[in-house]
Amino acid sequence: MTEYEAFAIELARAAARVTLPFFRSDLGYEDKGGAAGFDPVTEADKQAEAAIRRLIAERYPDHGVIGEEYGEDRPEAEQVWVLDPIDGTRAFISGLPLWTTLIALRQAGQPTVGVIAQPYLDEIFLGGPTGARLIRGDTETPLAVRACPRLNQAVISTTDPDIFDVAERAAWTKLRAAARLARLGCDAYAYAMVAAGRMDMVAETSLKPWDWSALAPVIAAAGGQVVNWGGGAPDDRGQILAVGDAGLIDQALPLLRPAAL
Structure with missing residues (x-):
């Protein structure tokens, strides 16, 4: 250490x-x-x-x-x-x-x-x-993320759909419909569960630097990946997509990118 x-x-x-x-x-x-x-x-x-x-x-x-x-x-x-x-x-x-x-x-x-x-x-x-x-x-x-090659097998999360604006809410609705199961209200604990291999994806918006900076190293070190809704590195615009299986990114981004900032 x-x-x-x-x-x-x-x-x-x-x-x-x-x-x-x-x-x-x-x-x-x-x-x-x-x-x-x-x-x-x-x-x-x-x-x-x-x-x-x-x-x-x-x-x-x-x-x-x-x-x-x-x-x-x-x-x-x-x-x-x-x-x-x-x-x-x-x-x-x-x-x-x-x-x-x-x-x-x-x-x-x-x-x-x-x-x-x-x-x-x-x-x-x-x-x-x-x-x-x-x-x-x-x-x-x-800690290690789990394999989840397909979005329709994924357990996903966001804290509250009310955090989204109209375009983001539409994108989240499509993402949730494509996934196996969605859980709400977990805040940053959901990211810990991705790193622990219990969940597969978290999508959120309006995160401040103190909301997301700790999450990225934990998920990355466990074998996952954190990007913004445009597919780039996470940034202070606050739209975050965290996945355990990197293969989920290419399946989720087409649903999220129309609302990317």
Whole structure:
């Protein structure tokens, strides 16, 4: 395990010490509102990101940070940590263990280390230069995507079809009709299931850098692939297609590309 992979795990565990006491408690949340409508943020979000940022500043003071709650600090640095302390806040406030902590390291602008952590289930999905693995306590299990050569055999996911605009919704509807099974409401945990070989595809839109940066290294290290809806590298336009079997890309993109940004 590389130094940065080990540190990403350390950050995930530090965040868990903050978030778990809030989960399924009676502590409230705020609505950030705005154009997104209902957009909740919890005290757990803010305290967890603050804890992660403190550790980064202590260990690597020359590294940059981009986080959902506290914005950018030296985003032009060679190494930049990208943080979402609680991805899936709606699941979090609903008591559903599908929320995750997302931590990525970008080097020269590209995410090279990623963590998808679900503290309540004691799961850390790690992807990086030394491969992909599921860490539970002191146990590590290799992660590998599964073969799924045909879209009509695929289990696919998106968080909520309401995130799509009209064109994107039409594209998703065609993709869902072509697949075997679709599951909704899983947030970033669906990407972990692709890396673990339990699901085959996730298609989403409007993702921010902190939403997708950790996902790409985990899926890539497990043998999968993440692209945008035009087939290029994922970017901050936020349309993401993640697959376990790369052969699914050529079957999904003709359905998604008409709505690509």
